[in-house]
Amino acid sequence: ILNVEQSPQSLHVQEGDSTNFTCSFPSSNFYALHWYRWETAKSPEALFVMTLNGDEKKKGRISATLNTKEGYSYLYIKGSQPEDSATYLCAFKPIGSQGNLIFGKGTKLSVKP
Amino acid sequence: NAGVMQNPRHLVRRRGQEARLRCSPMKGHSHVYWYRQLPEEGLKFMVYLQKENIIDESGMPKERFSAEFPKEGPSILRIQQVVRGDSAAYFCASSGRPLMTEAFFGQGTRLTVV
Numbered sequence: 001i002l003n004v005e006q007s008p009q010s011l012h013v014q015e016g017d018s019t020n021f022t023c024s025f026p027s028s029n030f031y032a033l034h035w036y037r038w039e040t041a042k043s044p045e046a047l048f049v050m051t052l053n054g055d056e057k058k059k060g061r062i063s064a065t066l067n068t069k070e071g072y073s074y075l076y077i078k079g080s081q082p083e084d085s086a087t088y089l090c091a092f093k094p095i096g097s098q099g100n101l102i103f104g105k106g107t108k109l110s111v112k113p
Numbered sequence: 114n115a116g117v118m119q120n121p122r123h124l125v126r127r128r129g130q131e132a133r134l135r136c137s138p139m140k141g142h143s144h145v146y147w148y149r150q151l152p153e154e155g156l157k158f159m160v161y162l163q164k165e166n167i168i169d170e171s172g173m174p175k176e177r178f179s180a181e182f183p184k185e186g187p188s189i190l191r192i193q194q195v196v197r198g199d200s201a202a203y204f205c206a207s208s209g210r211p212l213m214t215e216a217f218f219g220q221g222t223r224l225t226v227v
Contacts, residue, residue, distance in 0.1 A: 004155075036218075043116065043218040044156075044204070089156070098169035099146045099161025099212060106155065 002026050004092045006104035013080050014112050020076045021107040023090030027071035032093040034101060035064055035075055039086045047075075047088075080111040115140070117207050117219035118187075125225045132192040132199070134222045138207030144168075145188040146216060147180060150202045159203075162188060163211070195226045 005024045013019050025033065032051045036044040048057040053068040061078045077084055087108045091101035118137040126132050138145050147159040158172040162182035173180065177195075182188040192199055202223045208216040 041220070043220050046215065046217070049214065091156075093212070097212075098171075099144070100158040100169060100172065101156075102158070103148075103156040 004104040010108040012110045018078045023073045025092035029094040030068045031095045034091040036089040037086050082111045085111045119219035126195045134190040135187045136205030137187040142207035142209045144208045146206045148204045200226045
């Protein structure tokens with residue numbers, strides 16, 4: 001059974017703090033790793049699609065790294081703002097899976113002003 | 114350019130009734146994916162469709178569930194004879210390219226079976 005684990009489950013930080021979360025996935029049959037940002041009552045929004053070992057992607061204050069050999073990805077948020085409050089999902093796509101992304105349960109981030 | 118539209122947003126059905134969930138993909142997108150989120154669980158893949166074809170239905174329960182994406186109109190996820198365990202949030206995503214590349218999600222339909 002392919003499993004994607006995210007930690008921590010939830011995180012409370014103060015505005016201005018930098019933070020990071022972890023996504024662990026199977027290191028074999030890797031095709032891609034997706035990160036999504038999901039605000040309450042909205043649609044999950046794609047942040048990054050990562051495919052290469054050692055890949056690092058950045059969007060504003062948010063960045064992500066990928067290690068396919070050991071099966072983990074980190075998502076970093078620099079200088080958290082209240083509008084960053086959301087659940088951050090990662091999803092693993094194995095080789096040959098067609099449309100099947102295997103999602104973790106997410107890390108719920110709350111940023112207090 | 115409207116996003117992925119799902120309707121209804123909330124659906125209440127009695128046990129034994131049928132539920133029909135609709136998903137209109139983004140304009141120009143011909144790939145549609147359905148995911149389900151059970152309480153306290155992550156999103157779980159159900160089915161991947163391209164216009165008039167089911168590409169991958171490996172996540173669909175064997176009975177009572179079916180999906181279609183006709184040449185014209187929205188994609189439909191149909192659940193016959195609903196049971197309490199079908200209560201969940203059902204999400205649709207669409208992409209212009211295959212394999213869930215650059216996919217956009219809808220806001221989901223929350224199905225409650227009473």
